[in-house]
Amino acid sequence: MEKIAVIGAGAMGRQIALQCALSGLKTVLNDSRKESLEQAADFVREHLDKRVAKGRISSEQRATALGNLDLAPDLAAAADADLIIEAIVEKFEPKAELFRTLDRLCPPQTIFGTNSSNIRGSRLAGVTARPQRVLNIHFFNPALVMELVEVVVHPAVPAEIIEEVLAFCRSIGKTPVVLRKEIPGFIVNRIFRALTREAVSLYEEGYASAEDIDLAVTKGLGHPMGPLRLLDTTGIDVSYLARMDEYEETSVESAKPNRLLKEMYERGEWGKKSGKGFYIYGDDKAK
Numbered sequence: 001m002e003k004i005a006v007i008g009a010g011a012m013g014r015q016i017a018l019q020c021a022l023s024g025l026k027t028v029l030n031d032s033r034k035e036s037l038e039q040a041a042d043f044v045r046e047h048l049d050k051r052v053a054k055g056r057i058s059s060e061q062r063a064t065a066l067g068n069l070d071l072a073p074d075l076a077a078a079a080d081a082d083l084i085i086e087a088i089v090e091k092f093e094p095k096a097e098l099f100r101t102l103d104r105l106c107p108p109q110t111i112f113g114t115n116s117s118n119i120r121g122s123r124l125a126g127v128t129a130r131p132q133r134v135l136n137i138h139f140f141n142p143a144l145v146m147e148l149v150e151v152v153v154h155p156a157v158p159a160e161i162i163e164e165v166l167a168f169c170r171s172i173g174k175t176p177v178v179l180r181k182e183i184p185g186f187i188v189n190r191i192f193r194a195l196t197r198e199a200v201s202l203y204e205e206g207y208a209s210a211e212d213i214d215l216a217v218t219k220g221l222g223h224p225m226g227p228l229r230l231l232d233t234t235g236i237d238v239s240y241l242a243r244m245d246e247y248e249e250t251s252v253e254s255a256k257p258n259r260l261l262k263e264m265y266e267r268g269e270w271g272k273k274s275g276k277g278f279y280i281y282g283d284d285k286a287k
């Protein structure tokens with residue numbers, strides 16, 4: 001693959017695009033909002049300057065990455081890309097509308113990936129005339145740092161397309177894993193949810209303090225951060241809404257958010273961002 005287009009220049013898209021540009025690929029980054037593209041341009045410059053200052057890349061590599069990256073307000077700039085990675089708002093209809101437009105704009109061989117955490121690639125494949133070339137390519141936040149990419153396959157996607165996508169992931173320094181069938185939450189979020197569900201349940205039933213539950217997981221399982229602190233960091237609101245989505249879609253009882261998670265969501269105790277979650281921020285004590 002020689003040219004990549006990333007649609008959506010938010011938290012994820014700008015970092016995915018910069019990772020591609022740093023890896024030597026011609027990259028278009030598009031967003032429908034002018035301010036998003038401006039913020040992405042600032043982010044890219046600051047990030048590259050920091051890397052040069054720390055001696056991680058040379059000034060020439062910085063210049064090459066900037067030369068590879070085209071911040072384009074017009075979606076037409078994506079038309080000749082080999083691969084499109086969609087990273088726009090996490091809602092089905094806007095994504096479907098974008099995929100319909102791209103399907104008209106791009107030649108039939110272009111592969112479309114969605115970075116969506118929950119919306120199945122097969123649903124978006126269904127709005128295009130190229131279902132065999134549409135799948136989830138799920139990066140982790142922050143995409144410049146996190147190595148893992150989950151490539152999620154559905155029955156229409158043939159082996160050679162999967163191989164092309166895996167080769168792309170490796171070419172930008174990532175480690176891909178394949179999900180052979182679609183399932184909400186993929187691998188990492190499912191395992192994270194199972195772990196946090198149990199941690200919240202132990203806490204809400206009074207078996208141990210938040211600090212001791214986190215200490216047990218860091219010291220006993222070797223995790224870099226305990227599950228309750230991690231929930232506070234990623235946001236109680238984000239976890240609660242994602243689980244509600246999954247529960248409403250699947251009706252699987254184990255997907256249902258813990259009672260305490262719901263109460264914390266309703267009280268606005270959303271973790272670090274609100275100053276209180278399982279811990280109180282500022283003085284950083286367990287609540």
Ligand SMILES: NC(=O)c1ccc[n+]([C@@H]2O[C@H](COP(=O)([O-])OP(=O)(O)OC[C@H]3O[C@@H](n4cnc5c(N)ncnc54)[C@H](O)[C@@H]3O)[C@@H](O)[C@H]2O)c1
Pocket residue numbers: 007008009010011012013030031032033036086087088089090091094098115116117118138139140141
């Ligand atoms: N943030 C995370 O931790 C994370 C992790 C993995 C996957 N994801 C997924 O990545 C996607 C993007 O998430 P994010 O956190 O970067 O969102 P974000 O809100 O930071 O950015 C979304 C960007 O998309 C733009 N946009 C919206 N509609 C558009 C359109 N039709 N055309 C072009 N641009 C459009 C917005 O202007 C915005 O700049 C979502 O599907 C999300 O589920 C997010």
